[in-house]
Amino acid sequence: MRQTVREYRLRAERSDFTAVVDDSGRHSARELLDRATGLAEAITPDGTPGGTVMVQADNSWRTVAATLAVGMTGGVLALVNRHTTGAEFTAALEDIRPDVVIAEPDAIREWQSPALPDGQRDEVLDGWTALAGREPRDVSRWSGGAVIGLTSGSTGRPKGVVQSETALRYACSCTADINGLRTGDAVAAVVPLSSTAAFCFGPWLSLMLAGPLVMTGRWDREAALARMAADGVRWTMCVPTMALQMGSAAAGSRVLEGVRSITVGGGPMDRGALTRAERSLGTRILRVFGMSECLGHTSPRPDDPEEIRLGRDGRPFPGTEIRAVSEDGTVLAPGETGRAQVRGPSLFLGYARGGKVEPPALTPDGFLPTGDLLMAGHDGTVTIMGREKDVIIRGGRNLDITEIERAVAGHPAVARACVAPVPDPLLGERAAVLVVPESDGGELGLDDIVEHLARTGLSKPKWPEFAFTVSELPQTTVGKLDREGARELARELHARLHRQGLHDRGDA
Numbered sequence: 001m002r003q004t005v006r007e008y009r010l011r012a013e014r015s016d017f018t019a020v021v022d023d024s025g026r027h028s029a030r031e032l033l034d035r036a037t038g039l040a041e042a043i044t045p046d047g048t049p050g051g052t053v054m055v056q057a058d059n060s061w062r063t064v065a066a067t068l069a070v071g072m073t074g075g076v077l078a079l080v081n082r083h084t085t086g087a088e089f090t091a092a093l094e095d096i097r098p099d100v101v102i103a104e105p106d107a108i109r110e111w112q113s114p115a116l117p118d119g120q121r122d123e124v125l126d127g128w129t130a131l132a133g134r135e136p137r138d139v140s141r142w143s144g145g146a147v148i149g150l151t152s153g154s155t156g157r158p159k160g161v162v163q164s165e166t167a168l169r170y171a172c173s174c175t176a177d178i179n180g181l182r183t184g185d186a187v188a189a190v191v192p193l194s195s196t197a198a199f200c201f202g203p204w205l206s207l208m209l210a211g212p213l214v215m216t217g218r219w220d221r222e223a224a225l226a227r228m229a230a231d232g233v234r235w236t237m238c239v240p241t242m243a244l245q246m247g248s249a250a251a252g253s254r255v256l257e258g259v260r261s262i263t264v265g266g267g268p269m270d271r272g273a274l275t276r277a278e279r280s281l282g283t284r285i286l287r288v289f290g291m292s293e294c295l296g297h298t299s300p301r302p303d304d305p306e307e308i309r310l311g312r313d314g315r316p317f318p319g320t321e322i323r324a325v326s327e328d329g330t331v332l333a334p335g336e337t338g339r340a341q342v343r344g345p346s347l348f349l350g351y352a353r354g355g356k357v358e359p360p361a362l363t364p365d366g367f368l369p370t371g372d373l374l375m376a377g378h379d380g381t382v383t384i385m386g387r388e389k390d391v392i393i394r395g396g397r398n399l400d401i402t403e404i405e406r407a408v409a410g411h412p413a414v415a416r417a418c419v420a421p422v423p424d425p426l427l428g429e430r431a432a433v434l435v436v437p438e439s440d441g442g443e444l445g446l447d448d449i450v451e452h453l454a455r456t457g458l459s460k461p462k463w464p465e466f467a468f469t470v471s472e473l474p475q476t477t478v479g480k481l482d483r484e485g486a487r488e489l490a491r492e493l494h495a496r497l498h499r500q501g502l503h504d505r506g507d508a
Helices: 002-014 029-043 061-073 086-096 105-110 165-178 196-209 221-230 240-250 271-281 306-311 401-409 446-456 483-499
Strands: 018-022 025-028 052-056 076-080 100-103 119-124 128-133 145-151 159-164 186-189 213-215 233-238 261-264 285-287 289-291 294-299 321-325 337-343 350-353 356-358 368-376 382-387 391-394 397-400 414-424 428-437 466-469
Touching: 002 029, 002 061, 002 165, 002 196, 018 029, 018 061, 025 029, 029 061, 029 100, 029 119, 029 128, 052 061, 052 086, 061 076, 061 196, 076 086, 086 145, 086 159, 086 350, 100 105, 105 128, 145 165, 145 196, 159 165, 159 196, 165 196, 165 294, 186 196, 186 221, 196 213, 196 233, 196 294, 213 221, 221 233, 221 240, 233 240, 240 261, 240 271, 240 414, 261 271, 271 285, 271 306, 271 414, 285 306, 294 337, 321 368, 382 401, 391 414, 391 428, 397 401, 401 414, 401 428, 401 446, 414 483, 428 483, 446 466, 466 483
Parallel strands: 018 213, 052 076, 052 100, 076 145, 186 213, 186 233, 233 261, 261 285, 428 466
Antiparallel strands: 018 025, 100 128, 119 128, 145 159, 159 350, 289 294, 321 337, 337 368, 350 356, 368 382, 391 397, 414 428
16 A cells, blocks of 8 residues: 555645535645555554554545555455444454544444454544554465455454556556546545445546545435535446446536546446436446456446447556456357456455455456356357346246346336345245336336236246335445345235235236
8 A cells, every 4th residue: 555655645745626526525635645654653653563453444534534544554355344243243353453542432442343453542533443463463364465455254253355556557557548537627525435346446446546525425416426526526436326326416416517527336237217217317327347356357448339338347557457257267269158266466465254264265367256147249259147146036937137227228218226025835936026106107006017028028937026126225335236135025015915905917
């Protein structure tokens, strides 16, 4: 982290600039560097070397100041979300074993764990608490890692993704080049900053650009639109739900005409819905594919045609390779769908396990299996076709959730859709769809959905057998679609139907 912080400090010394715009106002680079210097002294008392510092990453100046402080001391930054549960926090402590924890006092009380550092306690960052342990510090255990962000695992235990400074700089440089960003440009951070990807394309990108980082403390689409427009934001990254909500809130005003582009990834995406959102916002939306383990590894360009920008998932960053393989590992030709694998300069070092890096499980030639299904195009673009395990098994037949969602989302009155399994005593599972209607769409019934699917040509065995209109789809703390929450909601609504004595019209 030292290189990026050193470059940032030199730029601020030459000429001060607005570094952060958040709910508390505007903060200059020199102000944040002063704050960071004081924090660095607090977390390295009596000459203690820099260590692994776990920070409650909120969307405010505090996250930037903490990043600068950790970089000044040569430490490693670990990020945690305020909404992390006590059990998740304890698991993160066991895997990361931080030397210092920095968070608001209420959070530390809620997360109370015997694994918290036991030593010096200081008030920092205007009322937050820093707990520093007494044990010797050695960041070499992270094998060159600079940042650890938590991502949800399939087992429910959070996974600490360890990324190097080189990987962060590569991902940000590629993103800046693709989107035409220059030194001093403002970027916005509207997703929670506790994941590696959100941190990379928020605080880290703003440090490299030496420009304003524009944030809102909690997700509020109207507030986000107003702040981005007022402070001249040129680019931001968000999940599809956020982009569509902002498009709806803009109501065709083209309020973000000054924004060069918005990168969207991390959830199901429908071309028609994204097209309506970008026209309402007045900017360009770029549909991308990436993950915390290999940061932002594909993107279109803002001047690409709509078919490329919104209908596919971009091209690999220069130096990054992505391929589709069959079950036996054979590399597939363009136009064939297979299991996605990726390698490149932003590939992570591994997961945090027991206080050190556990290397990832790679193929013999160094590719990371992503768990996605991918089809490469003849023109170098890629399209994600869904997750390997996103299926409903109805009477022994596998139904591709992503295929059904894309078809449903093409309905002109549908803003967002999520397909989920509901239990069936005979067939095992049936397909239900949760639908968020457009603002003027009203309630959508099953008849509306299946009539649309019949017109699209989706085969009847793939049609949902239940449709539930909801005000919004369940979301994770970082704004992505919460698949498990959606499944629970679908099961609850399905059970309510049966309690009311209603039945579906599906064929057994």
